[in-house]
Amino acid sequence: MTGDSIDLFGDKACPEAPGRVVPVLVPMPADKAYSYRVPDGMAIQPGSIVQVPLGPRQVAGVVWDTTDGPAVDPKKLKSITQVFDCPPLSQDMRAFLDWVAAYTLSPPGLVARMALRVPAAFDPEPMVEGLRLTDRRPDRMTPARTRVVETAADGLFWTRSGLAHAAGVSTSVVEGLRSQGVFETAFMPPPPVVAAPDADYAVTELEEIQREAADTLIASAAQKTFSVSLIDGVTGSGKTEVYFEAIAETLRQGRQVLILLPEIALTAAFLDRFEKRFGAKPAEWHSDLAPRTREKVWRQVTEGGVRVVAGARSALFLPFEDLGLIIVDEEHDPAYKQEDRVFYNARDMAVVRARLGDFPVVLVSATPSVESRVNGEVGRYRPIHLRTRFGAAAMPDLGLIDMRRHPPERGGFLSPVLLSAIGKAVEKGEQALLFLNRRGYAPLTLCRVCGHRFQCPNCSSWLVEHRFRNQIQCHHCGYAERTPEACPECGTFDHLVACGPGVERIAEEVDRHFPQARTIVLSSDLMGVKRLRLELEAIAKGEADIVVGTQLVAKGHNFPMMTCVGIVDADIGLANGDPRAAERTFQLLSQVTGRAGRTGLKSRGLLQTYQPQHPVMQAIVSGDAEAFYEREIGERERAVLPPFGRLASVIVSADTRTDAETHARGLRQAAPQVSGITVLGPAEAALAVVRGRHRFRLLVHGRRNSDMQAFMRAMIAAGPKVRGSVSVQLDIDPQSFL
Ligand code: ADP
Ligand code: ZN
Numbered sequence: 241m242t243g244d245s246i247d248l249f250g251d252k253a254c255p256e257a258p259g260r261v262v263p264v265l266v267p268m269p270a271d272k273a274y275s276y277r278v279p280d281g282m283a284i285q286p287g288s289i290v291q292v293p294l295g296p297r298q299v300a301g302v303v304w305d306t307t308d309g310p311a312v313d314p315k316k317l318k319s320i321t322q323v324f325d326c327p328p329l330s331q332d333m334r335a336f337l338d339w340v341a342a343y344t345l346s347p348p349g350l351v352a353r354m355a356l357r358v359p360a361a362f363d364p365e366p367m368v369e370g371l372r373l374t375d376r377r378p379d380r381m382t383p384a385r386t387r388v389v390e391t392a393a394d395g396l397f398w399t400r401s402g403l404a405h406a407a408g409v410s411t412s413v414v415e416g417l418r419s420q421g422v423f424e425t426a427f428m429p430p431p432p433v434v435a436a437p438d439a440d441y442a443v444t445e446l447e448e449i450q451r452e453a454a455d456t457l458i459a460s461a462a463q464k465t466f467s468v469s470l471i472d473g474v475t476g477s478g479k480t481e482v483y484f485e486a487i488a489e490t491l492r493q494g495r496q497v498l499i500l501l502p503e504i505a506l507t508a509a510f511l512d513r514f515e516k517r518f519g520a521k522p523a524e525w526h527s528d529l530a531p532r533t534r535e536k537v538w539r540q541v542t543e544g545g546v547r548v549v550a551g552a553r554s555a556l557f558l559p560f561e562d563l564g565l566i567i568v569d570e571e572h573d574p575a576y577k578q579e580d581r582v583f584y585n586a587r588d589m590a591v592v593r594a595r596l597g598d599f600p601v602v603l604v605s606a607t608p609s610v611e612s613r614v615n616g617e618v619g620r621y622r623p624i625h626l627r628t629r630f631g632a633a634a635m636p637d638l639g640l641i642d643m644r645r646h647p648p649e650r651g652g653f654l655s656p657v658l659l660s661a662i663g664k665a666v667e668k669g670e671q672a673l674l675f676l677n678r679r680g681y682a683p684l685t686l687c688r689v690c691g692h693r694f695q696c697p698n699c700s701s702w703l704v705e706h707r708f709r710n711q712i713q714c715h716h717c718g719y720a721e722r723t724p725e726a727c728p729e730c731g732t733f734d735h736l737v738a739c740g741p742g743v744e745r746i747a748e749e750v751d752r753h754f755p756q757a758r759t760i761v762l763s764s765d766l767m768g769v770k771r772l773r774l775e776l777e778a779i780a781k782g783e784a785d786i787v788v789g790t791q792l793v794a795k796g797h798n799f800p801m802m803t804c805v806g807i808v809d810a811d812i813g814l815a816n817g818d819p820r821a822a823e824r825t826f827q828l829l830s831q832v833t834g835r836a837g838r839t840g841l842k843s844r845g846l847l848q849t850y851q852p853q854h855p856v857m858q859a860i861v862s863g864d865a866e867a868f869y870e871r872e873i874g875e876r877e878r879a880v881l882p883p884f885g886r887l888a889s890v891i892v893s894a895d896t897r898t899d900a901e902t903h904a905r906g907l908r909q910a911a912p913q914v915s916g917i918t919v920l921g922p923a924e925a926a927l928a929v930v931r932g933r934h935r936f937r938l939l940v941h942g943r944r945n946s947d948m949q950a951f952m953r954a955m956i957a958a959g960p961k962v963r964g965s966v967s968v969q970l971d972i973d974p975q976s977f978l
Contacts, residue, residue: 287328473626495564525551
């Protein structure tokens with residue numbers, strides 16, 4: 241243990257004190273750390289992970305930094321029960337957790353909880369029993385025994401089964417040798433979850449523009465100080481190859497690297513690619529990991545054994561031993577925003593973490609968020625442009641299909657123009673992708689006779705038909721029932737009609753037109769992550785002709801034979817009252833059409849739209865992203881929307897509509913008068929009821945330099961007490977307005 245605990249907790253000042261008192265942050269929605277006594281002889285320091293009594297329970301917590309609070313009588317306090325044999329959370333990490341809590345207006349305990357998700361990993365991993373060759377040799381040598389002895393002659397520790405396997409013998413041969421003293425047993429550290437990456441394993445020869453970009457990143461990595469770079473480059477331009485160079489440089493410095501990816505569970509291809517470059521896979525971190533793996537990864541990240549983590553947004557809260565670089569790939573992706581308990585944007589918090597830790601961060605996107613673009617333009621971020629695709633790969637030839645002029649046949653959703661393009665691709669033995677961001681068969685079911693619409697009993701939303709499962713489901717609360725045969729309202733049989741398309745319905749239409757083609761539907765509700773990974777691999781190998789998918793097909797996959805991409809409903813999402821609607825549509829559509837033509841083959845992207853003149857559509861087909869950004873940035877600036885202004889949401893929910901509304905009105909009345917900040921609402925949320933909870937929203941709008949947190953804190957403090965079923969959620973920098 242280091243000696244700094246003595247100074248920090250004032251032991252020197254009063255050596256005769258009956259016991260030291262330290263704050264411990266427990267992973268609960270507590271506003272601050274609680275005070276605990278340190279038993280005599282217990283060595284702790286700020287950041288130590290400890291066990292403390294809390295009510296009737298024992299919980300894990302972190303020794304926090306002392307602040308000048310009211311003096312407490314140590315005799316009245318409970319004592320820390322034990323210190324875990326685990327590296328303490330670093331000063332940077334503690335500062336980061338405090339910062340996130342203050343910024344998002346979340347209880348610090350809940351933020352700390354995100355760093356302490358894996359209590360089983362607080363104890364060291366058990367040592368593994370191993371064997372080592374001694375000087376003794378068996379009385380009688382056999383060829384099998386000779387092989388074992390030769391294999392183990394390197395003097396290293398071997399597990400019994402590992403040695404047997406390596407020598408190609410059964411474990412009984414190894415055991416026989418051990419019993420004769422040829423091997424001694426010893427305990428060795430547990431094996432690493434992933435092998436160490438090698439910065440120089442298979443260096444890629446970069447093109448000139450890529451080389452320049454990489455050199456800029458390497459230089460910033462070499463400086464080992466805070467900087468933000470924004471790689472803005474078209475899909476297939478080699479952004480990944482370029483940031484791999486920054487990773488290599490950081491590995492050479494002996495520091496750790498975190499790569500954030502929006503959909504890690506689906507990015508098997510990324511892991512393979514990393515392995516090809518660095519000779520070993522990065523450790524993965526996401527919600528789908530097996531518990532044992534999770535524990536190992538957490539532990540080995542804190543001890544420094546794991547050098548590179550590729551993870552979902554929650555990986556940002558891993559307590560790295562010596563983090564030296566963060567990459568945020570697809571930085572514009574909405575999946576980086578968590579809207580549950582602690583509302584945070586991992587992209588923004590990654591920048592904060594880098595600033596507090598004083599190391600570089602690299603944001604990467606083919607379609608950066610407007611916020612990051614502006615930060616690049618004003619010089620807060622260093623923009624790095626890659627405007628052309630690597631090698632022979634050309635951008636797909638993009639076109640709009642005006643649905644008013646080329647309508648689908650009755651009951652269908654695919655225009656003859658799109659169908660003919662799909663047909664041509666399939667004939668040539670190439671692949672087609674149809675994209676529609678709607679799961680299920682149809683978004684609405686109604687009775688043709690009485691007009692009854694099937695609505696969720698818990699939410700204000702329609703039930704979505706999932707024909708493959710023969711269910712109608714709510715996409716907000718998971719409610720599901722068998723698709724009824726008769727209308728519950730008028731009792732008529734066989735008169736229910738599906739309204740509008742989902743991916744399943746599009747697949748049905750495709751099957752009708754191309755009965756010989758192999759069609760796959762990719763949708764997160766149809767299969768688990770493992771299955772999805774297999775399907776994606778199969779598609780990449782050409783084992784499907786036509787793929788119909790939701791947005792998960794948009795993310796980072798490389799399908800070499802994909803030469804035709806059709807967007808079934810490009811207008812979806814353009815008119816939903818979200819200030820980022822145009823930006824989101826632009827990003828998603830660019831990303832999907834970017835799936836096409838990633839090899840030398842000529843490829844097409846077609847967007848079905850009823851608004852061909854819309855600036856988003858025009859920006860995509862003209863390939864003039866710059867014009868789109870310029871226009872979008874201008875509009876944001878005029879409306880003082882982010883990043884030129886600031887937003888925060890308050891979502892009040894309760895079991896009854898009246899309770900929710902009354903509380904929301906009370907908050908509105910309690911809002912302080914601050915120049916530059918206005919409160920809009922309360923208004924009933926667009927999603928008025930979710931899981932039986934009635935919802936009202938307030939939107940707080942401020943200028944760029946407004947102190948939104950102070951305003952919100954003041955409003956909550958002066959507002960009505962949260963009582964009964966009421967709950968209040970605060971969302972700083974909201975992404976969703978439903
Ligand atoms: P992005 O991340 O911009 O979409 P990638 O880094 O994935 O682009 O590159 C697209 C494809 O081109 C990948 O298959 C990649 O391996 C290949 N590629 C890019 N640059 C090079 C290079 N300099 N040498 C070899 N292959 C490259
Ligand atoms: Zn529901």
